[in-house]
Amino acid sequence: MKIESNMKPTQMFNIYDIINEHCTVYLYDLDNIQEEIRQIPEIEENKATEQTVYIYNMYKIEVWYRDNLQEDIEQNYDIWLQGAKDKEYNDLAKEARDKRDKLLQETDWTQLLDNTLSNELQTQYREYRQALRDIPQQEGFPYNITWPEKPIEKKEEN
Helix, strand or coil: CEEEECCCCCCCEEEEEEECCEEEEEEECHHHCEEEEEEEEECCCCEEEEEEEEEEEEEEEEEECCCCHHHHHHHCHHHHHHHHHHHHHHHHHHHHHHHHHHHHHHCHHHHCCCCCCCHHHHHHHHHHHHHHHCHHHCCCCCCCCCCCCCCCCCCCCC
């Protein structure tokens, strides 16, 4: 997950929320930190101040807490980081596919032989549904998705 903060991460990871033998581990991708200087407006004095903003990827995973967890992460950081990246990717991909499947299901009726749609609208729905099925092949999936627009059914005036 892309994070913007005025604090630069200095550690590779943090362990938080140790509750009932579970905890949350936050891993930071320290190799890809971007630094930006931004102008922050001050309302009262009609001027702006500069603030440094750090942009980086942070990954969150829930794990069982154990006494040697910190040492394990330190010794196998690259493996932990890749595992957290994979989990985030898989979670986001599942969310996108679930949304896509729901949108497909909502338009299943448009492909039935006895629907009342015009030929033009049937074609638009067929193209829309194909675009939905093609979402996992988009460049940037599942982080950046361009969702197709659903065809608009025009109401006939009497």
